[in-house]
Amino acid sequence: MSNITIGILLLVAGNFFASLSDVAVKALQGDVQPFQYMFIRQLFSLVLITPLWLKQSRTQKKLQQKSITLIRAHLILIGSGCMVMAITYLPLATANAVFYTAPLLMLPLSFILLNEKPAAGKVLATIIGFIGVLIVLRPSQFHWAALFALGTACTLALFNILVRKLPKEQTVITTLWWTTILSLPTSFILTVGYWQPISHTNIAFIALSAALILGYNGLAVLAYKKAHSSEIALAEYSGLIFVALFGVLWFDEIPDWITLIGILLIVLPLTPFKKRKKS
Structure with a gap:
């Protein structure tokens, strides 16, 4: 089995875990305050990561760029x-399409924050992607929770x-x-x-969400070490398929064809196409 195949399988498995994490959040049904969720999830994450952190050398444990890490936390x-908020009040497929x-948002942000000048093709791809977002969100049927989905994406x-x-x-x-600890x-x-x-059930759902997200992060790191991102990145979007299926199976959320077109327009600009070499 090639490294590319292994990388793709690892990413698909990781996105399966991430999609199940969204299901765990959806299962809370809004009974847990977002601030409670944030604290409990980060606490469980710390418990899971600490044994791995302790196994490292003193040099490896040391934090660098404290201010950047604090901002990221x-x-x-x-x-x-x-x-x-987004997953609680929006269909899983709609929320994840925005996530x-x-x-796409990294393009204008990297221009503003890092002074990186994007190629014309990337600018066009970003515009197409945002058209897809408008189709998914449909301003005529706009739901306030979409603002929280955009907040997550940002x-x-x-x-x-x-x-x-x-x-x-x-x-x-x-x-x-x-x-995690700085958060x-x-x-x-x-x-x-x-x-x-x-309830103990909701605590279990939050703990499950934390473990699944860490699982995704670990599998993603392994995947991108196996193969170049341009060769396997498309597998990241398997998550959209998973959440759409889970939405149908467990929450009776059936996406219509307009939503599917919007999702397609979001994903296509992110697809790594290779140019054919001239013989």
Whole structure:
């Protein structure tokens, strides 16, 4: 089995886990405050990551670029809070279609923040993608929760752009551990004022969501180490297929053909096409 095939399988498995995480959030049915969700999920994430962080050498454990990591930690909080609202009140396929615009948003943000000048083809692809977003959201049937879905996409885009500011020698485990622990003080302060009784079932759903997202992150890292991103990135969008199927099976959410066209317009610009070499 080639490295590309292995990479694709790892990414598909990772997106399957991420889609199940969305199902776990949807299953909360709005009974858990977003601030509670943020704090409990980050706490469980810390418990899961800490044993891996402790196994590293003292040098590997050290945090670099503290200010960037602190910003990214709070972007996680904003994004996860927005994600809870979006998934709770929108169909899974609709919410995720908007989440997947994060790579499109990275283009204008990288121009503003990193002074990167995009090629004309990328600009055109981004415009097509945003037309797809408008089709999915349909302004005539606009739901306020779509703003939270866009908020998640924006935080994801910023989160990914700021990765470029981190030193390459810093391990993924160290980055995840410090990002998680730096998010806890703010999430704790926010949740104190909004704390409400929470059932063991809902705690289990949040813990499951945390574990599944960490599983996705780990599988994604392994996948991109096996093959170049341009060769396997398309497998990332298997998540849209999974959430659409889960929406139909468990929540009776059947996307119409207009939504499917919009999703197609979002995904196509992100598809890595290879140019044929002249013989």
